[in-house]
């Protein structure tokens with residue numbers, strides 16, 4: 481049967497790495513997972529308890545398309561707590577993960593063929609979802625001088641209908657401070673481009689608090705999720721904040737695309753938002769792991785790294801070690817028993833000489849992973 485040309489998107493290479501690691505485990509090997517971008521902790525205890533209670537008395541049918549009003553209100557409150565931003569809960573839309581929010585935002589904002597700027601390196605699914613929707617992703621090659629984040633001059637002449645930024649970013653963990661965010665908003669708005677801010681790693685930051693685009697402008701879409709800080713990846717729940725006059729547009733698309741986000745997950749997420757102590761103890765583990773990585777990776781031979789501001793990744797330039805990151809990642813998996821992600825997922829041009837290491841797992845795993853990498857790289861040097 482025929483396929484559409486827009487369905488011809490690239491695979492998510494990290495998923496292929498995960499499959500190779502799974503096969504190695506099936507064959508009896510012990511693998512340390514530095515490829516996956518998800519916490520190994522589950523949902524907070526009180527979130528699970530809230531859902532268990534709800535299961536006894538609630539049929540958990542559809543919710544309204546925009547999500548449970550109590551959850552929308554609690555999320556608006558979070559903007560006061562985290563950023564001192566006074567947010568109208570009516571602007572909050574509950575979505576099936578931030579991935580669902582990408583579909584909603586791209587559909588609400590753009591017409592077929594529109595050009596949408598994304599930073600390279602960046603989260604690969606932006607590019608693939610844009611393509612699958614018949615839109616045109618425009619890679620903005622970022623530079624180390626700007627900590628691999630786009631800057632206003634990069635937008636010159638691009639004729640964009642939209643700009644997508646992520647702070648902290650995947651795979652680099654770098655953040656945009658308030659002046660940098662404001663400058664990008666102004667540059668995007670100056671060429672009539674909609675500004676979308678992916679803030680999925682907010683809460684996982686180490687030295688400075690991450691800035692939300694809502695501190696700079698109301699005329700933007702902000703996307704966030706319960707997957708990372710709230711440790712609820714498989715629950716498939718996220719949210720989006722849109723300008724007041726976009727709520728009804730997004731609501732109509734959400735009604736038709738999804739009917740609603742998973743009801744059970746909304747119940748659990750509402751409780752998760754009051755689990756500060758448990759979530760901060762997860763953060764303490766990432767903080768410790770980050771310090772171990774920053775010390776251990778250079779010792780192992782991965783010296784071209786920059787300290788991440790947030791998220792749980794280190795992006796390494798391995799051009800002194802390989803010109804084929806996919807083969808190198810395969811070699812590290814086979815020889816060292818450590819799964820890592822080749823940079824090609826994040827940067828189709830320059831990713832052949834980069835690797836992403838995730839430190840989202842337990843500290844014991846990170847220590848073991850670093851020991852294996854150190855031994856393997858020493859043997860490789862001969």
Ligand SMILES: Cc1ncc(COP(=O)(O)O)c(C=O)c1O
Nearest residue numbers: 517577578579603650680705707
């Ligand atoms: C930058 C970024 N945005 C979005 C997502 C997707 O997350 P979700 O689970 O909310 O769909 C990820 C997942 O790793 C990510 O790294």
